Amino acid sequence: MRGEPIKHGLIQALLILNAFVMLYPLFVMVMSAFKSNAEIFASPFALPESFAFTNASRMWSETSFILYLLNSLIVTAAAIAAIVVFGTMAAYAIARYPFRLSSAAFMFFLAGLMVPLKLAIIPLFIQLDSLGLIDTRLGLILVYTAMGLPSSVFILTGFLRTLPGELEESARIEGASELRIMLQVMLPLARPAMVIAAIQNAVPIWNDFFFPLVFISSDRLKTLPQGLTVFMGEYNTDWGVLFAGLTLAALPITLVYIALSRQFIAGLTQGAGK
Amino acid sequence: MVQALPEVTNCLATPSRRWRLGAWIALLLAPGLAIMTVFVAAPLLSSFRYAFYEFHGVLPSAFIGFANFHDILFDSTYAVSTWRALAHNAIVFASLMIVQNGLAYLIAFALLKALPGHRLHQVIIFLPVMLSAVIVGFLWKLFFHPLFGLVNAALALVGIQGLPWLGTESTALGAIIFTNAWHWVGFPALIFLAGMQRISRETIEAARIDGASDTVLMTRIIWPLVAPSATIVVILTFIGSFNWFELPYIMAGATGSPGGATDVLGLFFYRTAFGSASSGLQDFGHGSALAVLMFLFIAIVSALALRVLRAREIET
Structure with missing residues (x-):
């Protein structure tokens, strides 16, 4: 036991070193955003001479950054809404009503978990092309919805099955319609599971680059990661x-993550356990 | 799988109610099933079919049997890239297992001690995981710049002459693997940590009382008990390594520069299917065959690995 304080000190030191390795590159990224080219090249480790927003305002006025950001917001929000709404509806039917094809429907959704949709990009491209959805936001939204539905149906079905039947039953005796029972009695209880399903899908959709790269070619429809590649090419020599x-x-x-880090970590690591 | 819910069955007394309930269930399922059918099931089935066709643009023109598969595996125009890319994917997988996941295990073990700041540390190592591979890739591409990059500037401070890391054939793949490890290390670390936290306190205390050192604890006691977490990490790393695309695309371009030293299956597939800067030609036939081969390879190896790893979990 005598060695413990020293050993703990050593482990703590290594952890601090690790935290530094993880954070310092991001710190340099933020600091360099305030620097001129000359400053970045001459003194890469120094703090910027001033915290003026010259570079940021150039981005704002000279590039389509805002447009890319809006596209990402629209696509992610619409896809998540569709994933949660349609996923909850399907999960509710599977979990709360005993019908003959219930487990077949469940398996059909679950099979989607095993399929890496990226490898089906060619038939997806042909499919979207025949529906006139290539180079549209709607095409992206529908593909992301299909990508996210299996996990959301899986999470929500599991959760909805655990809810007790008494609530539902007493509402039914009072003559409430099935729609009212679902919306007012059962679903408010399922909110935590809906949040997990939303977070788990929102991060990969927000960050995705592959589908826009293949499906979107108009500059005005590009998402943020895709727009970034345009812009990194154009400003190639202007490091600030x-x-x-x-x-x-x-x-x-990053801001959303800092505010909700616990939910994000839980949502994303739980998703991996499936 | 479906437990009977007697309270619902009671309501099914009359045929008309029964019919209405059926319509209601169908309505609930319809949008989800429709989207899954059009955008997952149908494309997936077609992708197997398309691999047997020659294409003109986006239209399959002639059935050609296994010719596309033969070209991808044995014809020198394709096969050279296929096998070289596969070898690079294997290197990526092995390196990430050792560097990224090995480090992740050590971090998880250190965090298990719950020293001051361990919660903040979890938030910090998971921060890069939140960021798009596009952001991370460009950031490190700038850092690896031979003249003005942070990496060489830091090495110069300690008197080491830097290299054009991404421009040198022998170091380019390593630099991208390093970037991937920086990007993702928090993910396996927190999966391992969650696994370690499920081990009962008594087990660890008992081992400590018996005089087990940290090394023994880490390798003999904890390691077998986190086998389920290790299974997840190995399988996800495998799938991720063989689908690797975004980071090499951003850092090395679609051709896997320099000179194909960083070419992986994801890049080769993208070039074949959608064309690259040098050849703007779409080739959906060969692309589909390559996608089917990658899918089968990943599915079969993962399924086998899963069996082996699950058996190991039960043994211990």
Whole structure:
């Protein structure tokens, strides 16, 4: 036991070193966003001479950054809404009503968990092309919805099955319609599971690059990660602006993560356990 | 799987109510099933079919049997890239298992001690996991820049002459693997930590009283008990390594520069299917065959690995 304090000190030191390795690159990214090229090249480790938003305002006025950000917001929000609403509806039917094809429907959704949809990109491309959905936000939204439904049906079915039948039954005796029972009695109880399903899908959709790369070609429809590649090419020699772009692109999800870190970590690591 | 809910069955007394309930269930299921059918089931079935066709643009033109598969595996125009890319994917998997997941295990063990700040540390190591591979890839591409990058500037401070890491054939893949490890290490670390926290306190206390050192604890006591977490980490790393695309695409481009030193199956598939800067040609036939081969390879190896790893879990 005598060695414990020393050993703990050593482990703590290593953890602090690790935290530094994880955070310092992001710190440099943010600091460089305030620097001019000359400053970045001459003194990469120094703090910026001033915290002026020159680079950020150039991004704002000279590039389509805002447009990319809006596209990402629209696509992610619409896909998550569809995943949670349609996923909850299907899960509710599977979990709360005994019908003949219930387990078949459940298996059909679950099979989607095993399929890496990215490898089906060619038939998806042809499918979207035949529906006139190539180079549209709706096409992306529908593909993301299909990608997210299996996990949300899985999580919500599991959760809805655990709810006691008494509540439902007493509402039914009082003559409430099935719709009212679902919306007013059962679903308010399922909110935690809906949050998990939303978070688990929101992060990969927000960050996705592959589907927009293949499906979206108009500049005005590009999402943030995709727009970033356009912009990194254009400002290739202007490192201050590049770092400002990376910082601004990382900012939205970082802020949400800091506010809700516990839910994010739980949502994403639980998703892996399936 | 479906437990009978007697309270519902009671309501099914009359045929018309029964019919209405059936319509209600169908309504609940319809949107989800429709989207899954159109955007998952149908494309997936077609992808197996398309692999046997020659394509003109986006239209399958002629059934050609296994010719696409043969080209991908044996014809020199494709096969050279296929096998080289596969070898690179294998290197990526092995390196990530050792560097990223090994480090993750050590971090999890250190965090298990619940020293001051351990919760904050979890939040910190998970922060990069939140960021898009596009952001992380560009950031480290700038850091690895031979003249102005942070990496070489830091090495110069300690008197080491830096390299053009991403421009040198022998170091480019390693630099991207390093970036991947930085990006993702928090994920396996927190999966391992969750596994370790499920081990009962008594088990660990008992081992300590018997005089087990940290090394023994970590390798003999905890390691077998976190086998389920290890299974998840190995399978996810395997799938991730063989689907690797975004990070090498951002850091090395679609051709896996320099000189194909960082070419992996994901990049080769993308170039084959959708064309690259050098050849703007779409080739959906060969692309589909490659996708089917990758899918089968990943599915079969994961299924086998899962069996072996699950058996190991039960043994211990």
